[in-house]
Structure formats: C-alpha cells, structure tokens
Amino acid sequence: MHTIPPSLPQADLILCGAAEVLTCVATGSDPIGADPIGRQAGASIAVAGERILAVGAPIEIARQVDATHARVIDVTGKIVAPGFVDPHTHLVFGGSRVEEYAARMTRSAAEVRALGIPSGIQATVEMTRHATLDELTESAAARLARMFRHGTTTVESKSGYALTAAGELTMLRVNRRLREIQPVDVVSTFLGAHDFPADQPRDRYLDSLIQEVIPQAAEAGLAEFCDVYCDEGYYTVAETRRILEAGIAAGLKPKIHVDAYADIGGSALAAELPVVSADHLNYTSRAAMRAYAEAGVVGVVMPGLDFAVRHPRPFDARAMFAEGMNLALATDLCPGCWLESMQWVMQLACRQYAFSPEEALLASTVGAAQALGLADRGALAPGKLADIQVWDLPSFEDVIYRLGNNAVTMVVKRGKIYFM
C-alpha cells in the first residue's frame, strides 16, 4: 500500500481518456515538429477550484496531483479544447430584425426601407429604448445560453443601441446582471459611439458621452472597454480620438470598429494609441496591418458578419498574418448578424478566408482572449481558468469539416461541469 505525499495539490476534477487535448500552447520549434495548438494525445486534465492544475499523460497527472477526492469524468474518444472566447458581440438589444434580414435576401437596402420595414442600427435603437432592463436581460441571457451550449465561455458585450445617457448605462447594467445570473463571463464594453441618435444634435451627444456617460460608466465599474464605430457616415477620426482618450483618462481600455466600410484613417489612430483590439478591418491597408503588428494590437475579424451582410470587400486574413498580426475571430452577434456559434465562425474563417484549422482555433481561444486583454484563459495549462469544452468528434479537423454542426457535449466553466 502506498501513501500520497501530503504536498501534492488536491484535484477536484479529472478529465481523462481524451483522444486529443488541444492545449493551444505551442510546442516544438522546427518546421516539422512544431505544433501551434499543442495537441496531446490521450492527455488528462486536472482541475482544482476554478483553475487547471495540470495537463498531461495520465501517469504524469497521477504523479503531480492528489486525485483521491476528485470527480473523474471519462471523455474517452473525445476532443478537448479551451472554451471559446467571443471577443466582439452586440449581445444586448431589443427586438429582432428578422423582417429586414429576410426581405434583404431578394431586395436592396433602399427597397427594404421603401417597403417601410424598420432597418439598420436605428431600428434596433427604437426597439432597445422601448425595452426594460429585465426584458433586455432576458433576451440576452437566452442568446448567451445558446452560445454557452456551443462552447463559448467568455463573451464581450457592447452597449450602443440606446444612444441616450441613461439608456447606454442601462445596457451596461444588463451586462452586470448577466454576470450574476449565468455562468459565462461577460466583458462589458461601452459603445455609446455606435451611431449618432436621430433626435439630438451631433455635438451635444458627443459632449454628453465625453463629459457625462464615460465618467459615470467608469466610476460605477460598468465597463472595462470603450469602443467607437469609426467609419464613413459614423464617427470621424478626430471624434474617435476624443472619445477613446476620454475613455482612457477614465480608466477604460480602448477598442475600435474600424475600416469596415471605408478607410478614413482610423487604423492610424488605433495603432498610435494603441487600442487593445481593432475590429472589422475590411479596408485596412498593408501599412496599417504592419503598424498593428508592431504595436501589438490584436485584429478582430468577423467572417459571419461579412456573410450576413454579403460584404463587398471581405477582410484579407492572409495579408494580416503575413504582416505579423495576431488575429482573433468573433461572431459579431447583433440584430444584423444573429450568430451564436464560434464553431461556425471557424468553419467560415477556414473555407472563405484561408485560415488553417489551427489558426482558426487559436484565433477563437488564446487570440480572442488577448483581444480582451485576458491572459488567464484561452489555453489549457496549469494556472489558467478551467474553461474547457469537449467535442464529440473523431478528429480536431472535424470541427471545421462538419458544417453547421454543434460538436459540444460538455463544457467546464471555472471548474464546474455543464451539459453532461
């Protein structure tokens, strides 16, 4: 009979028997032996509390942790990956724009408007302003529950559909409420500068954002990031600078919607500040991509949005990789792109934007976490959050092969088991 040395850390949970664990921690260095996603065949994962204790061969785990009181989950034959991080969503909104989306299948935007169908951001602003905090919370929580079921364990969520001081703060309070009532981590972003309200002079709204709403949101701890929609017809580069600098002064980290429909110079500002992430990037120049790579700005690209709006200029991921950029994938879940599955985002990224399956996985996990400034997740390694998804697939590559499939059979979020 052997005794376990008392110094070994106690595991609460062991996942064992996986066909493959995708740690998303790069291993090896030579061109043939290098593995960017750190595949480990037959590895086990030990979890204590909210964190990962150890990842490795079962015999190694047995040496490293005390599993006497651990719950052991057999994941034989399954693929195990870090929970997805979805770093760009407009999760909170009132109503739906299904009527507009369906009409747009066969008609132009102008034709749809001529039919009197409420369209665009302003239509959602109307619906959001008429919804209560409880109603907004309920509809967002339902979407979030489905995202969780698809393996997403951290979501960024932006305001931006109220476009009034009080309404924007309400949207941020919904983010806070969501954190309290369900398990997915919600990172809150203030996007009062999503558009200009139709019922207020442009300058007055801009001043209220800078002087009133940003300081209040920061003071109340309602947001971690400040974002601006910098594009033709939206916020100018000068306006964007004022807002993001006000955010930085208040303690909010900067993000930007940029180059989605035109290159108005927003990327130069974004690399100069620098922002934590620059999102969309359809019209971004090679020089701006280089500047982003040098400044360590994560590029967030959203294949589902390009698909949903049938974008005339899909982003150029290969050019971004060639210039050395770190990329993240996101759903851009919003009323114009009702997309809750990061698996489907990976499928689009691979087939339509020439991501390799490995690049798509990294951009949906560790890269996406970096787009939110989070170093504690997106990879399966000791000390990281135990945010883990289990796929019922015969190989890793099946996740980008089986289109529209949901492979998730189990999720571990902060050490707790769901959907088993």
Ligand code: ZN
């Ligand atoms: Zn967006």
